[in-house]
Amino acid sequence: GAQHCFDAATRHGAQVVFLSTSRVYPVATIEGLAYEETETRFELAADQTVPGVGADGFSEALPLAGRRTTYGASKLAAELLLAELDVAWVVNRCGVVAGPWQMGKVDQGVFTHWLLSHLFERPLRYIGYGGAGKQVRDLLHVDDLVALVDEQLCDPDHWAGQVQNVGGGRAGSLSLLETTALCRELTGVSLEIGSEPDNRPGDLRLYLSDCSTLFGRTAWRPQRSPADTLADIHKWVVDNRAMVEATLR
Secondary structure (H helix, E strand, C coil): CHHHHHHHHHHHHCCEEEEEHHCCHHHHHHCCCEEEEEEECEEEEECCCCEEEEEEEECCCCCCCCCHHHHHHHHHHHHHHHHCCCCCEEEEEEEECCCCCCCCCCCCCHHHHHHHHHCCCCCCCCEEEHHHHCEEEEEEEEHHHHHHHHHHCCCCHHHHCCEECCCCCHHHEEEHHHHHHHHHHHHHCCCCCCEECCCCCCCCEEECCCCCCHHHHCCCCCCCCCCCCCCCCHHHHCCHHHHHHHHHC
C-alpha cells in the first residue's frame, strides 16, 4: 500500500508526509534499559549507556537493529522505500495519537479505549509488568498533530528529507494507573480493573518521544495536555453517546 502511494507521488511530483510510528525502535533495546518504579509509573533510570536514551525519552539516535513487531517493521520498511524517492518527503514517527472520533481498542487507541470502557462500564485489565498498570506512553492530541502536518504541507522544502519523533513527550505522558484516575474523575465511574501479571510479546514498559529534533526545526509545540485530550474525548462521547454505543456493540 505504501509503495503504491509513493509511486503515485512520484508520477505527480507530490510531497509525501508519512505518519510512521515509534514502533520502528526495537523492543529488546527498549526493554533492556534500566528502569525505576514509582508509586504510579515506571521511569527511566538516570544512568543509561544506549545512544538516543535520555531524560526526555527516546530520540532518533536509538539504534534500529533488532526485532520490533510486524507493525513496526512494516512502517520502517516504508520509511526506507520513501528515502529512495525523488520527491519531497518528511517522516513523522508518532507516539500515541488520541482524540475525538477515535474508536479506541486495546491494541490501537488505548487512551480512548480506557475512557470508553469507563463510560460504558466495560471490563478492563492491567496486563503485564505485574498487572499494576504502571506502563507509560506519551500521547498527542490529534488536533496538535494536524497542525504540524498542515505546517509541513505548506513548506515542503523546509521539511524535505527530515525524520523526527512526534509525540507528547515526557510532559504529555500517562501510565495506565494515572489514566484510570483521570477517567474516574471525568466520568464519575469507578471500575474494578482486573490484573494479568504476565507480559505479552512486543509490549513495552515505557515509551516517551524525545522531540528535540522536531523542536529544532519549528516553533510548533503540543498545545493540549493529556488531561485536555481525555476531556475532549469525553465530551465527544457524551455528545454522540447513542452513535458511539451502537458502534461499540
